[in-house]
Amino acid sequence: MAIHFDSKELEQRRERVCAELQQRGLHALLCFRQESDFYLTGYDTFGYCFFQCLLLRADGRFALLTRAPDLRQAQLTSVIEDIRVWTDQADSNPSRQLVEMLDEYGCRGETLGIEFDAYGLNASLWRKLEHEISDFCQLEDASDLVTRHRVIKSETEVDYVRRAAELADDALEAALPLVQPGAWEGDILAAMHAKIFSGGGDYPGNEFIIGAGHDALLCRYFTGRKHLQDRDQLTLEWAGAYRHYHAAMMRTIIIGEPDPEHLRMHEIASEALSACEQTLRPGVAVGEVFDTHARVADANGLKKHRYNACGYSLGATFTPTWMDWPMLYHGNPLLAEPNMVFFMHMIFVNSENQHAMTLGHTVRVTQDGCERLSRTPLDLIVVY
Secondary structure (H helix, E strand, O other), X not given: OOOOOOHHHHHHHHHHHHHHHHXXXXXXXXXXXXXXXXXXXXXXXXXXXXXXXXXXXXXXXXXEEXXXXXXXXXXXXXXXXXXXXXXXXXXOOHHHHHHHHHHHOOOOOOEEEEOOOOOOOOHHHHHHHHHHHOOOOEEEEOOOHHHHHHOEOOHHHHHHHXXXXXXXXXXXXXXXXXXXXXXXXXXXXXXXXXXHHHXXXXXXXXXXXXXXXXXXXXXOOOOOOOEOOOOEEEEEEEEEEEOOEEEEEEEEEEEXXXXXXXXXXXXXXXXXXXXXXXXXOOOOEOHHHHHHHHHHHHHOOOHHHEOOOOEEEOOXXXXXXXXXXEEOOOOOOOEOOOOEEEEEEEEEEEOOOOEEEEEEEEEEEOOOOEEEOOOOOOOOOEEO
8 A cells, every 4th residue: 555654653643633623622624635634544646626525523533535536546545444436427516425424424413624725625616515514514614723733743754854855955966067058947947856756756746946037036936948148047946855745945046157246145045044043943933933034134135125934834735835834924923843844945036136046945843943954055056
């Protein structure tokens, strides 16, 4: 079976979630987030783009409603035994079948938690489900329940993140020989992905970011490739992914003689990232990490060239994004705990002179601080 966790670990995860369901007075949880399904049962699929729901009762029983193409997927990759299939046909109504399954599991008239904050429950699917379930039971938004358990990683999960971090470093090393004047961005991306896949890694939760010239200021993927100029700047943001666990990195590489502004921005980014690492430790509100980033940037005149967040948690996430909860922004009160994993990114983009500088990598919160998971130094990368 393609399950990447010990059955006891999966059982302990469900037990912790069930205990919280009972504390919240919830009879069961309707999981529409693929991340929750993977965390609780090992179930691994991209079939959440269609209607599917994992039911977890507070007494520990669980069942899945999904489409036929995911029947064997669930049998192979999860510990789910009760797998129900809804049929693709003109009059199919999986919402009605879900309510029927809930009835079998004694959920009528009870208060159930539901994951509203889920890519697998879009507005159209919710309207159909609401029509079927509104008179059947009471629903309470519990989108945060499993997510809050997922944020603290087990030893096995940390091992997977470490491997993802190794793959991220490997990808950069594979890319650097290709970064030179005249290079094609597509070849750089191909080398990075190939290194991750050949190392046993996975597709990431979203596309890699690549942009040269004025596009180096953009922090989103967009279609269209180009060649590097003799004097250029190239921003890369990518992640190694292993067993769906991510370790992201970010760099702006200078091609040709660096501008003095590039040198200054990199120095500030390096100072800010190191200071953020010193700030992040158990018991500290994660919002303080952003405040550290902002303090260094603002003191050096980069306030209007920085963002209002400087990172986020990473874990086992599925498309469309590898970003996980929580984010590093001002005022976030969540206290850091050991084995939380964060991607810290220092991003400075100056639209006035079209200069960009980015620096980022993944860290793990330890018992008394944080551990840098990347082996790549923070030095500015310059290619002549």
